Amino acid sequence: MAKIIHFPQDFLWGSATSAYQVEGGIENSDWSRIFPAGLACDHYRLYEKDFDLLKELSQNAYRFSIEWSRIEPTEGRFNEKEIEHYRRVLKALRERGVKSMVTLHHFTLPLWLARRGGFANSQSVFYFSRFAEKMFKEYGEIVDFWVTLNEPLIYATVMAPLLKKKNGLGLPDLPAILLTIKNEISAHRKTHEVFHRLAKESKTAVYVGIAKNNAYFVPFNPKSFLDRLAVGLCRYFWNGYFLDRIKDRLDFIGLNYYFHHQIKFPFFLKQKKKLISDLGWEVFPEGIYHALLELKKYQLPIYITENGVADAEDKLREEFIEGHLSWIGRAIEEEVDVRGYFHWSLIDNFEWDKGFGPRFGLIEIDYETMERKIRPSAREYAKISRENKLVQ
Numbered sequence: 001m002a003k004i005i006h007f008p009q010d011f012l013w014g015s016a017t018s019a020y021q022v023e024g025g026i027e028n029s030d031w032s033r034i035f036p037a038g039l040a041c042d043h044y045r046l047y048e049k050d051f052d053l054l055k056e057l058s059q060n061a062y063r064f065s066i067e068w069s070r071i072e073p074t075e076g077r078f079n080e081k082e083i084e085h086y087r088r089v090l091k092a093l094r095e096r097g098v099k100s101m102v103t104l105h106h107f108t109l110p111l112w113l114a115r116r117g118g119f120a121n122s123q124s125v126f127y128f129s130r131f132a133e134k135m136f137k138e139y140g141e142i143v144d145f146w147v148t149l150n151e152p153l154i155y156a157t158v159m160a161p162l163l164k165k166k167n168g169l170g171l172p173d174l175p176a177i178l179l180t181i182k183n184e185i186s187a188h189r190k191t192h193e194v195f196h197r198l199a200k201e202s203k204t205a206v207y208v209g210i211a212k213n214n215a216y217f218v219p220f221n222p223k224s225f226l227d228r229l230a231v232g233l234c235r236y237f238w239n240g241y242f243l244d245r246i247k248d249r250l251d252f253i254g255l256n257y258y259f260h261h262q263i264k265f266p267f268f269l270k271q272k273k274k275l276i277s278d279l280g281w282e283v284f285p286e287g288i289y290h291a292l293l294e295l296k297k298y299q300l301p302i303y304i305t306e307n308g309v310a311d312a313e314d315k316l317r318e319e320f321i322e323g324h325l326s327w328i329g330r331a332i333e334e335e336v337d338v339r340g341y342f343h344w345s346l347i348d349n350f351e352w353d354k355g356f357g358p359r360f361g362l363i364e365i366d367y368e369t370m371e372r373k374i375r376p377s378a379r380e381y382a383k384i385s386r387e388n389k390l391v392q
């Protein structure tokens with residue numbers, strides 16, 4: 001007999017992107033010269049077309065990021081033309097009845113700030129909150145959800161060190177990583193505080209969260225003390241540490257779930273599972289359930305802010321989505337307050353140092369013609385969104 005999983009009323013069904021990965025024409029960020037994305041998906045020009053497709057796919061929410069280097073190309077000077085651009089983007093979503101979730105930092109920084117050390121420089125807290133405050137003053141009434149930082153630990157430990165090395169700004173070092181994390185925590189806290197103060201003054205509702213990359217860690221041998229110890233440490237440092245320091249300044253938690261790690265002390269084991277994405281990442285839907293249960297203790301609303309698979313031939317995506325939604329459904333049954341799911345990604349895009357090869361999109365992009373083509377799995381996801389239920 002078919003199993004039916006019903007999702008809560010008002011559940012958000014959406015997808016996510018980030019500016020550098022899709023917009024094109026970003027010339028002034030720390031990624032621009034090292035890993036140029038060129039025209040990317042030309043989403044900067046074609047956003048309305050993409051939102052029509054999003055609607056056609058029965059989605060009611062969209063997560064995207066505002067490119068800081070467009071808004072503040074030189075320190076302290078805001079670009080009005082770009083501010084108007086994102087206002088049009090937000091209005092286009094409103095006109096279509098789509099809720100917006102806006103990320104303020106998704107891996108890229110304006111070049112001027114990168115040259116001053118980026119988030120490793122404690123002044124970044126001031127720079128970031130000034131930029132964020134400006135964004136709130138401009139768009140506070142037309143944004144539904146704010147995400148301050150995307151995957152702060154991936155940023156601090158992988159992305160920032162990679163750029164630093166490639167930019168010739170020195171070798172990545174542990175103190176810089178720790179400082180980055182410290183400043184990210186302060187930047188988030190400050191932004192939450194400022195947004196709530198401004199929202200109170202202007203009597204606007206405000207929801208500020210974070211997109212936190214948490215993984216599901218398991219011991220290779222549950223009887224091994226060392227394997228279990230390593231898992232405990234990973235859960236503490238990778239999953240919990242950052243959230244514990246901002247939990248009193250969060251209106252919701254965004255969970256980006258991609259990974260399940262089996263640990264045989266002191267190593268992460270290479271997964272030998274059958275379902276492997278084009279990037280070699282294991283597909284393990286059950287992990288999202290455990291990651292959600294781990295977040296239950298915070299007693300905050302949770303949105304899945306990212307979950308997706310690199311799958312150019314669209315062979316795995318339908319099963320991937322259904323599998324994850326099924327485990328999310330189970331977490332909801334166990335009273336985890338999950339309120340929405342944003343698939344990564346709406347369209348194929350620029351996968352950072354891996355370029356345009358990996359295909360994460362519900363919609364395929366032909367990078368020669370910029371033509372968009374809906375993948376079959378996207379239609380299946382649309383059916384689930386439309387009916388607000390998953391039939392298995």
Ligand code: IFM
Nearest residue numbers: 018021151256306344351
């Ligand atoms: O493309 C990235 C995104 O920018 C952040 N989360 C993981 C995605 C897939 O690697």
